[in-house]
Amino acid sequence: MTAAITVTGLTRRYRGKLTLDHVSVGIEEGAVTGLLGRNGAGKTTLMRIIAGQEFASAGSVQVFGASPAENDRILRRMAFVREDQAYPDFKVGDALRAASWFYPNWSGELADSLMTDFALPRNRAVKKLSRGMRSALGIVIGLAARAEVTMLDEPYAGLDAVATQLFYDRLLADYAEHPRTILLSTHQVDEAAGLLERVVVMDQGRVVLDAAADDLRGAATRVSGPALAVAEFTAERQVWDRRRMGSQESAVVVGPLDGTDRRPARNPRLTLEPVSLQELVRYVGTRPAQDTRQRTIA
Amino acid sequence: MNTRLKVVRYHLLKKFDYLALPWAWTAFGFAVDLVIFAMIPVSHGYHQVLTAHGIVQVPNPPSSRDAGGLGGIVAVYFALGVLSIARGLPFAFALGVSRRSYYAGTALLGAVLAVGNGLAITGLQAIERATGGWGESVHIFRVPYVLDGPWYLTWLTSSVALALLFGWGMWYGIVYRRWSLPGTVTLTAAQVTVLVAAVLTITWSHAWAGTGRFFTALSAAGLTGLLAVLAAALLAGGYATIRRVTV
Numbered sequence: 001m002t003a004a005i006t007v008t009g010l011t012r013r014y015r016g017k018l019t020l021d022h023v024s025v026g027i028e029e030g031a032v033t034g035l036l037g038r039n040g041a042g043k044t045t046l047m048r049i050i051a052g053q054e055f056a057s058a059g060s061v062q063v064f065g066a067s068p069a070e071n072d073r074i075l076r077r078m079a080f081v082r083e084d085q086a087y088p089d090f091k092v093g094d095a096l097r098a099a100s101w102f103y104p105n106w107s108g109e110l111a112d113s114l115m116t117d118f119a120l121p122r123n124r125a126v127k128k129l130s131r132g133m134r135s136a137l138g139i140v141i142g143l144a145a146r147a148e149v150t151m152l153d154e155p156y157a158g159l160d161a162v163a164t165q166l167f168y169d170r171l172l173a174d175y176a177e178h179p180r181t182i183l184l185s186t187h188q189v190d191e192a193a194g195l196l197e198r199v200v201v202m203d204q205g206r207v208v209l210d211a212a213a214d215d216l217r218g219a220a221t222r223v224s225g226p227a228l229a230v231a232e233f234t235a236e237r238q239v240w241d242r243r244r245m246g247s248q249e250s251a252v253v254v255g256p257l258d259g260t261d262r263r264p265a266r267n268p269r270l271t272l273e274p275v276s277l278q279e280l281v282r283y284v285g286t287r288p289a290q291d292t293r294q295r296t297i298a
Numbered sequence: 299m300n301t302r303l304k305v306v307r308y309h310l311l312k313k314f315d316y317l318a319l320p321w322a323w324t325a326f327g328f329a330v331d332l333v334i335f336a337m338i339p340v341s342h343g344y345h346q347v348l349t350a351h352g353i354v355q356v357p358n359p360p361s362s363r364d365a366g367g368l369g370g371i372v373a374v375y376f377a378l379g380v381l382s383i384a385r386g387l388p389f390a391f392a393l394g395v396s397r398r399s400y401y402a403g404t405a406l407l408g409a410v411l412a413v414g415n416g417l418a419i420t421g422l423q424a425i426e427r428a429t430g431g432w433g434e435s436v437h438i439f440r441v442p443y444v445l446d447g448p449w450y451l452t453w454l455t456s457s458v459a460l461a462l463l464f465g466w467g468m469w470y471g472i473v474y475r476r477w478s479l480p481g482t483v484t485l486t487a488a489q490v491t492v493l494v495a496a497v498l499t500i501t502w503s504h505a506w507a508g509t510g511r512f513f514t515a516l517s518a519a520g521l522t523g524l525l526a527v528l529a530a531a532l533l534a535g536g537y538a539t540i541r542r543v544t545v
Contacts, residue, residue: 053391054544072301075394086388086545094311095389101304102393147394 004029004149004181005050010059012045012205019045021205022059027183032175032195034213035185036281037202043185044082046202047151050183051080063149076104081142083135083154092129092137093122096144103145110174111144117166131158139167143174151183164188168195189278199277201284209284218274220283221257224250225270233270240283252283305395305403306410309382316378316407320415323370328438331365335436338363363431367438368445371415375460379408379467384474388545401468401540405533408464416457420449447518455522462529469536476543 003026012020020042027033035043048054050061052068052075061068068074087095096115100106115122118136120129129137135158142152156164172195175182186192199216201209211219220240223233227249234242238254252275275283310316344355382404390400423439431437439445444459445452473481500509516524 048544051391051394052396055542070396070398072394072396072399075396076301078394080392080394082392085392088312088385088389090311090389098308098311098389099393101307102301102395141392 001026002029003027004064005183006062007046007050008060008062010046010049010061011057012042012049012054013057018205020049020056020059023202023205023207024059025200025207025210027181027200028198029181030179031197032182032184033198033200034189034192034196035183035200035202036187036189037185037208039187040204041202042205043202044153047080047082047153047183047185051075051078051151053080076102077147078149078151079103079142079145079147080151081138081153081155083138083157085134085138087126090126091122092120092124092126095126095137095141096122099141099145103147105146105148105178107144107146110146111140114140114143114170117170118163132160132163135159136163143171146174146178146180149181149183151185153185154187155184156188164191168192171195189281190276193277196277199281201281203284209281213277216277216280218256220252220254220275220280222250222252222273222275223270224248224273225267229267229270233267252279301395301399302403302406305390305400306407308390308393309386309404309407315381316411319378320371320374321418323374324367327365327367327370331367331436331438332432332434335363335365335434363435364437364440364442368419368441371419371460372463375412375463376467376470378411379464379469380471380474381467382407382464383468383471383540387471387475387543391545397540397543401537404468405465405536408468409461412460412464413457415460416453416455419445419456420453423452424449444518444521451518451522455518455525458522458525458529462525462532465529465532465536469532469539472536472539472543475545476539 005027007023007025007027010020010023011018023042023046035046037043045054049056050063050068052070055069063074063078066074068078090098092115096111100108100111118133118140120133120136120140126134126137135156139152139155142150142155156167159167168191171182184192184196193213196213199209199211199213200207223230225248227244227247230249230251234251234253239251240254241252243250257272346353347356386404387400395403419439423445426432426437426439445455447455470482470485473485477484500506
């Protein structure tokens with residue numbers, strides 16, 4: 001893996017509270033990486049430091065081998081779309097014109113077609129846009145910039161389901177034609193799952209999982225059935241979650257299952273189902289602190 | 299194109315604010331001044347003075363007809379300096395502009411606007427002189443002592459003064475971005491403290507007479523130099539403050 005972004009021992013302290021706690025992670029060049037985790041996990045702070053908008057208390061960030069902080073040469077190769085982006089008193093069209101001057105790979109054609117797709121009015125003041133339209137504007141800028149490193153922080157906040165799907169479709173289509181490094185932070189893991197090639201999960205300022213998305217599919221399995229049979233199945237396996245209702249039990253076991261496990265004949269009363277990426281992230285992100293040492297699957 | 303020039307262009311997307319607003323406000327002040335001074339007649343009175351040669355009739359000195367019309371542009375310049383940072387910075391950061399480039403580009407905009415508008419003030423002052431104070435003996439673009447010399451000094455002094463105001467506003471904008479309202483209040487308090495300290499120092503060292511002489515002896519060119527030094531200090535202060543600003 002060639003890393004476009006290399007983060008080493010990154011720590012950020014705010015008034016004694018650790019927002020980032022010795023984060024070390026590499027973001028693969030030319031891949032879509034999902035940055036997942038709960039609110040306050042440190043995702044936005046990490047992206048802000050990578051984009052040079054915030055400073056680290058300790059540690060370092062390298063983008064294409066150089067520190068991005070105050071480095072115009074590196075910064076112009078990056079686009080960062082924030083959920084809470086503040087704009088000057090601009091009209092939508094002004095914001096796009098400004099963006100077209102600063103991004104060397106800007107595609108006016110893509111911007112125009114995205115503007116049509118999201119039905120964004122060029123002449124409306126940005127501050128008069130609804131939350132969803134404002135998010136759409138950020139998406140238009142972030143995608144049309146075709147920046148070598150594109151960071152999208154919760155880009156579809158306030159977008160309706162149709163527009164969210166549109167975002168994923170257009171992102172995927174343009175990414176296929178113009179591959180680049182994309183770091184996408186999101187809560188809606190399952191909607192993004194098809195898009196993600198790598199997954200980085202953060203919790204309480206730390207990276208708790210860094211893996212190829214393919215390796216995560218089937219990384220955990222939910223086993224349900226009579227409590228005795230479940231107990232027998234889960235013996236000697238790592239279990240993340242166990243729920244019991246009367247004589248029935250369901251447990252989430254970690255690690256790939258081999259062929260014999262999957263054979264229904266082994267115990268016809270047991271149901272096995274793969275745990276979705278969303279659930280997986282939830283389990284990884286809610287482990288007790290001593291259990292959240294970085295797991296690297298793959 | 300150079301990033302700094304792109305920053306200038308970025309600001310000028312708000313053409314009305316940066317190009318028209320100072321003059322819209324000045325035009326308004328100009329109109330108000332003319333209306334007011336047209337109502338006040340120019341005095342032509344005499345008074346009697348006892349001299350060695352007996353009582354003589356002495357014409358009254360012309361009453362001051364110095365209007366404050368230029369005050370408007372001063373306020374607008376300061377406000378534009380504040381807005382250039384407070385309003386424009388977060389999106390410029392999103393577009394991958396470094397603090398250094400944003401600051402340099404914004405200062406460049408302030409300087410270019412100051413020189414251009416200084417020239418306009420110089421031209422208007424020439425018209426004011428040629429028309430006998432717009433026909434009403436009013437001084438709007440001629441400020442006694444400060445803007446009262448040859449045209450090139452008027453140009454220089456007004457340009458430096460406007461640049462100073464813009465830079466001062468920029469610093470306020472940066473302080474606001476970093477520490478919000480408590481920061482700007484503290485900055486104001488710090489400036490007042492410096493002034494009070496200067497006044498106390500002059501008083502305790504019985505230096506008022508000397509200070510008075512210094513300012514009376516100071517020519518418009520000397521004053522301009524003083525303003526330029528102050529502008530440079532503000533620019534350095536602003537740069538030191540923007541280096542750690544975050545959005």
